[in-house]
Amino acid sequence: MSDNLQIGRDGRLRHLLTMEGLPRTLLLQILDQAERYAADRRAEGAHGDKKHPVLHGKTVVNLFFEASTRTRTTFELAAKRLAADVVNLQVSASSTSKGETLLDTLKTLEAMQVDMFVIRHEASGAAHFFAQHAAPGVAILNAGDGRHAHPTQALLDMFTIRRHKPDFSKLSVAIVGDALHSRVARSDIHALRTLGARDVRLVAPRPLVPTGIEHLGVKVFNELEAGLDGVDVVILLRLQTERMLGAFLPSTGEFHRDFGLTRERLAKLKPDVLVMHPGPINRGVEIEGDVAYGERSVILEQVAHGVAVRMAVMAMILGGEAA
Structure with missing residues (x-):
């Protein structure tokens, strides 16, 4: 659905909406470019302020309809390190709270000569909607x-894995x-499969397994010990109780008992296993504090x-940078 929107006729990245349908070569280009930016930052040291003038003269708007700390902040830092002008739109205080539609908001901001919108929204497909209606x-x-x-998030997860275990x-x-409620899970699955991971598993209670997820090439386990047997990487997901409209689980305590990663369970895994989590972490639910x-x-x-x-993605879309 989205790959024609995401990739232009010249084969370059135009929008980034989903991992689905993106070619392996493009994912590797993004990861390689990110590695160069990360290396530059390490060379500068913790207090370096070097900017790459790739997006000088460009305007990036962070348009967040949902609360976020890590994601919004890292997008802002990424754009500023590429020398872009950045606007953080407080949607709760904007005209959308007065009845303005998403399309009205987009067109109003486009009139201010915005080059990129970074969008977070509670509705699935919102980014695709914006891309369909965005001006050339x-x-x-x-x-x-x-x-x-x-x-x-999937790209930074793949970047992190590759730094430690480069052969997917x-x-x-x-x-x-x-x-069931995780956008990260779906994006990670697509990215892992595209990069050639030999074995991708989903480990969850039956009520939290999306229908048909096996079609994405994953093996489903409903018991934690069996699902973690022999794995190299464990990606834990936040229990999103705010999105649960029914009785999906008896309690968070029972979820931790059956599916939480504890020190005892970690000790049974490979000694070089990687433990990951997209955040924010629910300590004592999906992961024990000491393990986190x-x-x-x-x-x-x-x-x-x-x-x-995120610098790499922005640079490739707006600045024309590629590996």
């Missing part, structure tokens, strides 16, 4: 839409938890890598 030359970058997709063809990856920031966790690395990955 205006780019849409999906920062998460409903249960559908979160492509830059050898990897067994388990995605654990609330996949233990020696096998790369959760803080994921956050740190978000800036470089």
Whole structure:
């Protein structure tokens, strides 16, 4: 559905809406460009302020209809490090609260000569809607839409995995938890399959397994121990109780008992297993506090890598940079 919108006739990235349908070569280009930005940052040190003038003269609007800390902040930092002008739109205080439609909001802001919208919205398909109606030359970058997709989170997850385990063809990856309500799970599955991961698993209670998810090439497990047996990477998902309209689970305590990653369960896994989580973390629910920031966790690395990955995407769409 979205790949024709995402990729222009010249084969270059035009919008980023989903991982679905993107070619492996393009994903690798993004990851390679992100690696160069990350290397530059490491060379500068923690207090470096070097800017890459790739987006000088461009305007990026962060249009967030849902609350966010990590994602919005990293997009803002990414755009500023590329020398773009950045506007953070407080949607709750904008005209949308007065009845203005999404299309009205888009066209009003386009009239102010915006080059890219970074959009987070509670409705699945919202980013695709914006891309369909955006003016030529205006780019849409999906920062998460409903249960559908979160492509830059998937890219930074792949970037983090590749830093530690570069050969995806050898990897067994388990995605654990609330996949039913997770846009990250779907995007990670598409990215892992595109990059050639040999074994992708979804481990969750039956009520939290999306219907037909096996068609994406994943194996479904309803017991944690079996699902984690022999894996190289564990990606934990937040239990999204705010999206649950029915009795999906008896309690968060029972979820932790049956599916939470504890020190005891971690000790039974491979000694070099990677523990990941897109955040925010529910301590004592999907993961024990000591495990979240233990020696096998790369959760803080994921956050740190978000800036470089989002710089790479923005540069490729607006600045014409490629590997």
